[in-house]
Amino acid sequence: MDELALARATADAMTREDRCSAWLGMRLEEVRQGYARVSMTVGENMVNGHDLCHGGMIFTLADTTFAYACNSHNQRAVAAGCAIEFLAPAHLGDVLSAEGIEVARIGRSGVYDMKVTNHNGQLIALFRGKAATIKGKLVGEEA
């Protein structure tokens, strides 16, 4: 299996398991080694009375994207810590897209940067995640 096929297989394994992201309507748009892009529409349950999206929903979209990206090498990894900067509000009906890239991967640690934009391309949030690899693979003999 080449790198891209492997990244897709790890993503398939994650998608099957991640009930929460499915519940929130997330769609994996693209994945390759060290990269993922996920979209989500801001629904009625994600907003407040002013139709503003809860910051936790924006975080969750970026966190799922982070999980796809940092597991794309087929070495299980978990989030150790994350930081998010909220730059503009998201609204009911917005289609948000989170794009995540691998910035560093050294030993058991990885750093990933996610950018969340709306359907107009406006920057909504920046998210930096620190991953730590743990034992186990997502696909193959150890899965």
Next chain:
Amino acid sequence: MDELALARATADAMTREDRCSAWLGMRLEEVRQGYARVSMTVGENMVNGHDLCHGGMIFTLADTTFAYACNSHNQRAVAAGCAIEFLAPAHLGDVLSAEGIEVARIGRSGVYDMKVTNHNGQLIALFRGKAATIKGKLVGEEA
């Protein structure tokens, strides 16, 4: 209205508006000036196939707690940025509690620390939020 009554009134106004936190089953347990405590049970939609809670749900609980705490002075405030450290996993059925305190409030900026524990008192996550006040009040003439 004294400080405690005012803090409770701002919290009531927020609870009425925050559909997302209600949807996730959050319960405001306690609020006073610069302080809030919120609980949430990890439900079936919040976990993956191994019954582990999505980090975004833990973040969202802490973020809602942060919002109650930083708006408790009846001066509207929004999250500018947040950082979370994940220390132990949360599982299906866990009753999580987030306790938030005000660490600093200088000019238009505030720093708040949230601690998320499970029903056994185990520490699950630490969350630090940076708030910025904006125009408007939650209760009273401008509400």
Next chain:
Amino acid sequence: MDELALARATADAMTREDRCSAWLGMRLEEVRQGYARVSMTVGENMVNGHDLCHGGMIFTLADTTFAYACNSHNQRAVAAGCAIEFLAPAHLGDVLSAEGIEVARIGRSGVYDMKVTNHNGQLIALFRGKAATIKGKLVGEEA
């Protein structure tokens, strides 16, 4: 050796080695398990033309305090990541004090919070550090 004596012995070992903190004039004021307090006077080389202290010097003071606190168990630990919030400027001649406490210590990870104040007790900065233990001790057989 009891816990306090051990913490002091680790601190002595660190002080002997840490040329940079000595060069910047830092003074260890107090240390015990999971706690340290360090002071530093803002000197002429630490400021700009408006006599404002460089943020890097404030960070360095907090980072040294963090190192004392997270090594106080006599298990070598290093900084994995740190976040600092700058709340008020420090000026030439200010005597800054950083107080560090252990917030969590789980497995190989630790989280420490440092508070930097000036000689008037004004809050200057908040620093949160994530430590990871590595092999080796500071004092005793392996030192």
Next chain:
Amino acid sequence: MDELALARATADAMTREDRCSAWLGMRLEEVRQGYARVSMTVGENMVNGHDLCHGGMIFTLADTTFAYACNSHNQRAVAAGCAIEFLAPAHLGDVLSAEGIEVARIGRSGVYDMKVTNHNGQLIALFRGKAATIKGKLVGEEA
């Protein structure tokens, strides 16, 4: 004055004022709007007894780079908060280089990413800085 000349003029004004960065031997290698690159050699006063560079010195290099980048529009800006991930140690004699780019600039807020590498191109640290603009310019009528 065009954008590049203006960025250089703001940098010149900062270099003249920033005694601390000069004291640490920092050299501005390149600057343009929303970008700066600064280098520094790890000297004897920056290390411990194992010739490992103090994390505070690495932070200070990145923080100075951040200051050049976020002031390059000739609108005074200060650091509100910064986060650094330490990925590999730096040693005595290493020539460190910090490259900073503007990731977002919305209203009075800006987010900047600095990457610190050594002379072999090895990644040493990642630094994300949040800037807030304040009144005043660095060059021109208000300087």
